Amino acid sequence: MTYKDFFETRLARGSSEYNQLIEQLWQQTQRLCKEIGEIIEQHQIQLLIPCNVNANPGNVALALALVILSEKMKIPVLNNSHDFYWEDGQRAELRKKKTAGVRDHFFTNAHLGEVFTLIEMLYPWDSSSWFQTVLSSSQQSTLIDNFGINPGNIGLMPTCVDLDCYRQVDDQERINILKRMEVLLCGEDHVCGEQLTLQSKAVKNYQNIDANWIENASPLLLGAEDNINHTLLTANLLFVQPTRILARKRIEYNFDFIKSLLNHSTFKNIFDRNPALTITLYVSGPLAFPFNAHCDYFNQLTTAFEVLLNSIDVCYQKRIFLAFNFGTEKNARFAEQSFEPLKIHEIYAVANLVMLPSKQEGRGLPLLEAAAVEVPILTSRYKPKAVFREVIGKHLSKG
Numbered sequence: 001m002t003y004k005d006f007f008e009t010r011l012a013r014g015s016s017e018y019n020q021l022i023e024q025l026w027q028q029t030q031r032l033c034k035e036i037g038e039i040i041e042q043h044q045i046q047l048l049i050p051c052n053v054n055a056n057p058g059n060v061a062l063a064l065a066l067v068i069l070s071e072k073m074k075i076p077v078l079n080n081s082h083d084f085y086w087e088d089g090q091r092a093e094l095r096k097k098k099t100a101g102v103r104d105h106f107f108t109n110a111h112l113g114e115v116f117t118l119i120e121m122l123y124p125w126d127s128s129s130w131f132q133t134v135l136s137s138s139q140q141s142t143l144i145d146n147f148g149i150n151p152g153n154i155g156l157m158p159t160c161v162d163l164d165c166y167r168q169v170d171d172q173e174r175i176n177i178l179k180r181m182e183v184l185l186c187g188e189d190h191v192c193g194e195q196l197t198l199q200s201k202a203v204k205n206y207q208n209i210d211a212n213w214i215e216n217a218s219p220l221l222l223g224a225e226d227n228i229n230h231t232l233l234t235a236n237l238l239f240v241q242p243t244r245i246l247a248r249k250r251i252e253y254n255f256d257f258i259k260s261l262l263n264h265s266t267f268k269n270i271f272d273r274n275p276a277l278t279i280t281l282y283v284s285g286p287l288a289f290p291f292n293a294h295c296d297y298f299n300q301l302t303t304a305f306e307v308l309l310n311s312i313d314v315c316y317q318k319r320i321f322l323a324f325n326f327g328t329e330k331n332a333r334f335a336e337q338s339f340e341p342l343k344i345h346e347i348y349a350v351a352n353l354v355m356l357p358s359k360q361e362g363r364g365l366p367l368l369e370a371a372a373v374e375v376p377i378l379t380s381r382y383k384p385k386a387v388f389r390e391v392i393g394k395h396l397s398k399g
Contacts, residue, residue, distance in 0.1 A: 028061035055081035083362030
């Protein structure tokens with residue numbers, strides 16, 4: 001059973017796909033119950049804390065297995081939920097606006113009660129032994145008012161930032177961080193001792209990747225053509241999007257900003273007077289799982305980047321880069337140079353600008369983390385509106 005079978009294939013009652021899905025769902029659930037149950041017994045686990053497993057239907061069999069195990073073995077559950085399938089998700093026939101929501105695909109089979117009722121029951125599961133923790137007051141209200149969750153069984157999860165990690169860095173720390181970022185982007189075959197040459201790969205060759213490629217992907221620097229020499233250490237503006245790669249993050253919106261920046265008279269004059277100055281858009285996170293559900297977006301993203309390059313002045317085309325870190329913290333070359341793994345708070349610390357053009361966020365932590373490091377932020381007013389207002393402090397009293 002795959003994510004695609006459940007949410008991208010419109011099922012018909014009695015069809016072969018319908019019958020196979022039911023059979024495979026139960027087989028996978030039984031297997032997971034056996035494997036997880038053995039781990040629980042072996043380690044005498046007395047509390048389960050699933051993270052988003054019973055909030056967004058990424059793995060229906062796993063969500064069902066956790067419910068069965070918790071109820072059968074009488075293990076309490078602290079259900080940690082960041083975002084839900086119904087946030088910016090709806091049945092097509094009920095959507096008033098023509099624009100589809102980012103989670104409408106979860107409603108593909110809402111016309112089949114026996115299929116969709118399972119989704120409604122599991123996400124989240126309502127039980128006296130399950131305590132729900134959510135990120136926002138709007139999520140809390142929806143679960144109480146629309147899903148009938150007992151108010152005593154649900155609480156807001158506080159958001160905090162470790163200021164010992166998320167802080168400004170001195171010049172020496174900055175150089176060390178940028179070197180590690182370069183080593184990752186160079187890959188394991190392009191480093192020799194302290195010498196490295198960071199070179200781009202032509203974006204046109206990365207517009208038809210598949211899930212197998214993503215599964216083994218390593219950090220990647222894309223440019224207008226192969227073998228353009230580049231460095232993050234000097235004369236480079238580093239724009240960071242600290243998110244995973246999926247459509248609702250709207251990474252492509254950053255290309256519009258870069259194009260507008262290059263057309264802005266003040267910035268254009270600076271960019272023209274400094275021909276060595278470059279711009280790197282650095283996406284820190286991995287492609288969202290399951291890979292096969294999000295590969296198309298990655299291909300659309302790289303295609304949009306090539307469109308950007310072709311739309312700007314020829315003299316700028318080799319000065320704009322797109323980097324994907326895919327959530328990588330180290331490679332084999334780190335040990336040779338006694339480097340520590342690269343952490344996300346370090347990437348914030350060397351950014352010139354943090355970008356979050358998302359359509360929807362469960363919380364929007366990058367805004368808080370960037371603010372802690374005192375890095376400028378370019379963000380959309382993402383949905384839910386109440387969550388965005390909370391993150392930027394609109395709910396707080398003045399003074």
